[in-house]
Amino acid sequence: MSSEGTERTVRLALHTFSYEQHFLHKPGFDAHRFLAKASERAMAGVHISLNGYQFRCAGGTDPERLEEIGADARERGFFVECDTSGTDPEHLEQLARAARQLGADRLRTYTRHTGSPDDVRDATAEDLRLAAPRVADEGICLLLENHEDFTGQEVCDILDAVAHPSVGALYDFGNSMNVAEEPMDAAKAMAKHIRSVHLKDHAVITGEDGDSMIAGVPNGSGTIDITGILEFLIDDAGLERICIESSYGYCSTVTRNQKQFGAASRASPTFKPRTGPFERADVLLDADALYQRDPDALFDLEESAVARGIAHTRQALEGLGFQPHRNGRGGLYVRGRQELALAKRHG
Numbered sequence: 001m002s003s004e005g006t007e008r009t010v011r012l013a014l015h016t017f018s019y020e021q022h023f024l025h026k027p028g029f030d031a032h033r034f035l036a037k038a039s040e041r042a043m044a045g046v047h048i049s050l051n052g053y054q055f056r057c058a059g060g061t062d063p064e065r066l067e068e069i070g071a072d073a074r075e076r077g078f079f080v081e082c083d084t085s086g087t088d089p090e091h092l093e094q095l096a097r098a099a100r101q102l103g104a105d106r107l108r109t110y111t112r113h114t115g116s117p118d119d120v121r122d123a124t125a126e127d128l129r130l131a132a133p134r135v136a137d138e139g140i141c142l143l144l145e146n147h148e149d150f151t152g153q154e155v156c157d158i159l160d161a162v163a164h165p166s167v168g169a170l171y172d173f174g175n176s177m178n179v180a181e182e183p184m185d186a187a188k189a190m191a192k193h194i195r196s197v198h199l200k201d202h203a204v205i206t207g208e209d210g211d212s213m214i215a216g217v218p219n220g221s222g223t224i225d226i227t228g229i230l231e232f233l234i235d236d237a238g239l240e241r242i243c244i245e246s247s248y249g250y251c252s253t254v255t256r257n258q259k260q261f262g263a264a265s266r267a268s269p270t271f272k273p274r275t276g277p278f279e280r281a282d283v284l285l286d287a288d289a290l291y292q293r294d295p296d297a298l299f300d301l302e303e304s305a306v307a308r309g310i311a312h313t314r315q316a317l318e319g320l321g322f323q324p325h326r327n328g329r330g331g332l333y334v335r336g337r338q339e340l341a342l343a344k345r346h347g
Contacts, residue, residue: 007336008234010322011079012313013045014038014306015198015245016057021302023057025291030059031069035076041310044331045079047108047198047243050098063101070103081196081243083108085147087127089134096138106196107140108170110147117256121154125161136166143170143195148178148255152189159193169193171233173224174202174247177214178254180261182270183224184232191237198245199313201226204265205251205283206273212265214254215283216247218305220312223270227316234320244313248305249284281305 019037022029031048034057038046048069049057058066073080082099084091087109099107111124128144135142144167146155155169171194176186187194201222205215219226233239254261264271278285281301290298314324314333322333 006235008322008334009240010234010317010333011044011241012310012331012333013047013079013081013241013243014041014043014310015047015243016049018244018246018306018309019302021249021287021291021298025295026299031057032072035069035072035078037306038078039076041306042330043078045081045241045243046073047081047083047245048102048104049083050095051084055098058098058102061098066098066101070101074103079241080104081106081108081241083145085110086112087124087131089127089131092127092131092142093134093138096135096140096142099140100138105139105141106143106170107135108143108145108196110145111149117154120149121158125158128158128162128167129164132162132164132167136164140166141195142167144168145170145172145198146175146186146190147172148175148252151179151181152176152186155186156189156193168195170196170198172198172200172245173226173229174200174214174216174222177202177204177271178252178256180254180257180264180271182264182268184229187229187232187237191233194233194237194239196241196243197233197239198243199226199230199309200224200245200247201309202247203283204271204273205278206275207285208276212254212261212273213251215285216250217282218248218312219244219246219309220315221282221308223272225270226312227319230316231320242313244306244309246302246306246309248302248309249287251285 055061080103082104084095096107113120113123169190171190173183176183201217201219201224202214203217203222205213317333322335324330325332325334
């Protein structure tokens with residue numbers, strides 16, 4: 001348990017990926033509908049994915065459209081973060097400009113280089129060195145994520161080599177499992193560079209063919225020590241923003257370190273495989289097929305997973321001594337402030 005006397009403030013945000021099936025399939029669901037959902041969930045911020053065709057969840061690249069979405073977010077009192085992928089300097093400069101038009105201050109990316117781990121690390125570091133001043137000129141902090149490709153130490157080594165104040169790390173709670181690394185180990189390795197996080201939960205499952213997959217599950221129902229990692233990141237890494245990213249319905253495979261993954265599946269509770277049959281509300285393996293049969297059921301399941309994950313995050317924070325700020329909207333949590341105690345007596 002963390003020290004309840006230590007003053008800390010954290011703000012909750014919601015990631016667009018949490019509503020991936022809504023964005024893909026639900027008629028009329030767009031960035032504005034997502035912002036309304038985040039308001040209903042009493043968030044303090046949002047993370048809007050621009051990763052892909054037509055800036056993905058923004059639904060268009062026109063500056064006026066981006067500014068309109070940004071104005072909606074500002075009216076709701078949200079801070080904004082964005083994401084893309086790839087480290088090409090010209091691409092990152094373009095996306096930093098788009099992020100600024102949305103009112104964001106942070107842009108996450110991950111590498112798309114291929115080759116040996118050493119070659120990928122070197123190429124990524126060189127790109128980020130060239131991109132850093134261009135992104136900084138847009139007023140954006142560029143964040144490299146541990147996105148199913150690097151260990152936490154490898155991310156740290158890249159950022160040490162870049163050594164630019166406008167380039168940091170985004171820690172993802174689940175992605176280290178794809179390189180057979182304990183999530184807490186990745187957090188500790190990246191800690192000095194972490195500026196933001198994607199809070200998600202995973203579980204290793206064994207498919208009908210006997211192969212192992214890493215499945216996204218509602219936050220709090222998987223094997224990641226979410227509360228322990230939050231405690232470390234808040235108290236030791238100074239984390240002030242928590243972006244909740246429900247990855248329910250997403251499955252991936254181990255990308256590196258297969259031998260280590262096999263050993264971890266026998267020794268670590270994080271990697272211990274689960275076998276079916278699975279409750280669909282916990283593990284969704286047939287999202288596309290379910291959409292064809294019963295789209296409303298798919299949307300309801302995704303909505304439920306988001307609600308469960310947000311509730312779990314709030315419970316975890318309260319277990320660490322935080323309380324929602326009484327005069328806020330619910331997305332701001334504080335610990336150790338005198339005015340909080342007053343608000344608790346009179347709120």
